[in-house]
Amino acid sequence: MAQKSKEKSTRLTGRIVIPGNPSYNTARMEYNRRFSKFPRIIVFCQRTQDVINAVKWARERGIRLRVRSGRHSYEGFSAVNGGIIIDVSEMNKVKVDRKNRVAIVQTGNPLARVYKKLWHKRVAIPAGTAPDVGVAGLTLGGGVGLLSRKYGLTCDNLKQVKMVVASGRYGARTIVADRKKHSDLLWASRGGGGGNFGVATEYTFRVRTISSVSIYSITWKWSDLEKVLPAWQRWAPSVTNRLTSTIEVAAKQVGTIVSTGQLLGGAEELRRLIRPLLRAATPVKVMVKTVPFIDATKFFAESDLNLEPKFKITGAYGFQPLPPEGVRIIRDFLSKAPNRHASVWSQSLGGAGSAVSRVSPTATAYPHRKAETIYELSARWRNNREQKQNIQWVKRFRRALRPFVKGDYVNFPDLQIKNWPKAYYGVNFGRLKQVKRKYDPHNVFRFAQSIPVGKQVRK
Template identity: 50%
Template sequence: MEKTKLTGRIVTRDDPGYNDARTNINLSLQRYPRLIVFCQNKHDAVNALKWARENNVPFRIRGGRHSYENFSLLNNGLVIDLSEMNRIKVDHNKQLATIEAGAELGEVYRTLWRYGLTLPAGNIANVGLTGLTLGGGIGYLTRSAGLTCDHLVKLEMITAEGKEEAELITVSRSEHPDLFWASQGGGGGNFGIVTSMTFKAVPISRVSIFSITWGWKDFEEVFNTWQRWAPFTDERLTSSIEFWPEEVNRIEALGQFVGTKTELKELLKPLLKAGKPTSGIVKTVPFIEAAAFFNSPGGNRPQNLKRSGSFIEKPLSNHAISTIKHFLQQAPNQNASVWQQSLGGAAGHIAPDETAFFYRDAIIAQEYLTNWTSPEEKSQNVRWIEGLRTALSKETMGDYVNWPDLAIRNWQKTYYGENFERLREVKTKYDPDNVFRFEQSIPPLRRSIFF
């Protein structure tokens, strides 16, 4: 039988663009692949998988380059990069959007906006939509419209059939429903190579947004007020809050409301009574302007970083709030922060076992963030993140699989909760030989292989 040849745009270590081609969002975890194939279409992806299997070359799948632990990179293997497969097709009448696996969120927003549509998704413009969706997908429409994965209608996926084969299949509620379930929060890269996804889009026009800032002295009052207000207010309002170190002297709450500025101002009254706000903005804008407003510039560029997170099921105690405050007083630098987003609403109307995304009962997603400049700062920053996560563990649960953390030992239960064993069954059915694997990939049953 004739051997498969790699097709697409191929980058090797000898090419002048190699360093740019291999670079992911996290510069603190360097990887040096042997080859990077930038697939131009699904056939290139099929060929890449076949070639890797025939030649016994380890590989990783990459989309938006935003894997915080660089799971989409490896040393001395093949990276199957889908970023140049980014076509978007919209059926306006049916409100369906078919989006290739490499499309970035910002371009998705801009394209759908031309049809008066959008998806409930994230706030970083250059994050890959596919990875975001496969892990769940939270953002400023979560409470009004649900998670990104809740709008998934079908997807195309290349699975590893047979000894050296690669088969392109369609996955939906009626075709391979178990794999469709797993694709709604089961994480990227576990079951196959997704080449495109079709979503039921959401009509959108104008929305109202807000920003409120406070100084450090209002820490406890603002924290307590926001966490007891944000997850329980009108479901059309999704918000976040971020706390920076004491010397930064800044707390900021942001939010988006699918309604009028007048209604939003009324809903914000409890929050505005907390402490003494130093600034505030409330305005109604076209949705696409709101997306630009929330776009996080710091999240768009490669840097030395560490992230972790957890979910919160009930408001944190005063002791936990004091713990967060203490850690921010001892932060390794001014870039460190604790970020929270309100959940519930439409995202909480779905049972934990209805999709692979388990944490439907959570009221808040909480992320721990830091970044630094010089390599010698890494250990201090990583220790700070892990210390904070551990110190809050009695009042938090799990972690969002899109915020992976290699330091988490029981990551199986942490990411997937009670859905993990079912995910292993799906893995066993579609990838019994564990072809698709990385450091925290779901292992098949009978083969407890951990990397």
């Protein structure tokens, strides 16, 4: 009996929320309201020791745990029924060392806060556009954004990670992974996905000096789809890597196609560079201007505001432009979208000396280095009765496009993908299982699509 009480000796620390607390309902909610899970306890950690205590506490009691930062896991992997959520969102310090061009960023920071804190020192990291996405999962999955073609993915700029990992039978400890120590864990943390190996608590990033950038937005009529989308797909990877761009085709009910982008350069140069897009079809609206970089992040964040609360998303990569049949599939599906909140979004990644494609597919855990573009197919809704129809539409859309695209981005997870290890990790899955076996042999950090503990390799 004495032994058992010793096993359960750890006390939880931090801000603890349990059912019955006034803040419980808010604390348990995910960004994707399609999921509504009821954890036994949520610990908002304020220091690393809180994280260690939470992992130990869960292990001593055999309670399932999940790790959470920005709550943006599209398939609700950071929530759990009856278990413990270890939430790092109150660990949000940012420290910039401009001289050595690094920033130390705690993993609870949302992206908007990271951009703002770095902007005070006129530096930036390449990262995404959603202002409230957590820097933790964004980085661990890769991190695509509007500086990617020049400066790489977010994970390419990750120099060091501090992580709380499970140790021994019931323990937990902090380790520091960089190029010299635990380099295999650093490799896995650069594209291997969030919540797989432990709880990341602090990142050290390489930062880039930045001041003003030029941005554009072009809107066309939906009827110009067959002209505009192929033109963008030829142009986006061939233009200078100082320009990263996106295109979004809305549902036919909305009736627009919008391309946006960001250039490390002036407005006059940007006007010249976008001419092939302007020639593709007559735009309804064109905007080109030079702005401070922080204003550009706010401009791109606007498209992530006021979205429907429930959604189903899947992703894929394009390694060449879609043939006419692929464009027809997009037109057909968006003509019959379940509602006006469905769309196809794409961003340029590769081509023209892109920093993303210069990295070997095995140099980091993120394998999709040779892709020219990334796709996001999404359906959104408000009422539960619309859910089945929307999810089925995304599933059929993905299946129809499959001959022309490959894989999926681990930060656009999709529970309906049967061979998800190949889709997310490709050639790197075997090595990721080895890292998992080394740092989490008891499979403490697990969820529906977590990296499994691989079989022991016989010597």
